[in-house]
Amino acid sequence: xxxALEALGALAQESRLAAFRLLVQRGPDGLxxxxxxxxxxxxPATLSFHLGQLGQAGLVTSTRSGRSIVYAADYKGMDRLxxxxxxxxxQGACVPASGVxxxxxxxxx
Numbered sequence: 001x002x003x004a005l006e007a008l009g010a011l012a013q014e015s016r017l018a019a020f021r022l023l024v025q026r027g028p029d030g031l032x033x034x035x036x037x038x039x040x041x042x043x044p045a046t047l048s049f050h051l052g053q054l055g056q057a058g059l060v061t062s063t064r065s066g067r068s069i070v071y072a073a074d075y076k077g078m079d080r081l082x083x084x085x086x087x088x089x090x091q092g093a094c095v096p097a098s099g100v101x102x103x104x105x106x107x108x109x
Contacts, residue, residue, distance in 0.1 A: 003058060004084040007077065010057035015042055016050045020059055023073040030072025032065070 011017050018040050023030060031039075037047045051071055054060040058077035062069050 001084070001088075004081055004088075007057045007059055007081045010053050010059060013050070013053075015040065015046070016054055019047065019050055019071075020054055020073065023060060023071060024078070026072070028072055028075070030061075030063075030070045032068040032070050034068065036071060 011020060019036055019042075022036060022039060033044065033047060033051065036042075036051070037044045040047070042050070051060060051062070055062060055071075058080070059074055060071050060077075061074050062071050064070075
């Protein structure tokens with residue numbers, strides 16, 4: 001539950017949610033920090049803080065590419081959050097938008 005709270009807390013801020021949405025839409029290749037800052041019109045230092053919060057929450061990854069840092073959505077982290085919400089909030093009573101119910105792994109509640 002602590003990981004879900006941290007992820008939801010990270011997404012509960014407008015700039016972080018915008019950055020996360022942009023990275024999810026961008027796909028696994030991600031974007032360089034400068035490109036994110038430009039597209040969202042966020043100062044680089046402020047963006048760095050927000051991306052750090054998303055990374056700490058397990059929602060984005062970062063890799064160095066030359067002099068740039070490239071950020072990408074962490075789809076496994078996103079899946080863990082969605083699984084938590086599905087299992088603990090819906091308690092199996094709702095069907096995700098995809099229409100596919102998530103199979104629980106052995107030992108999961």
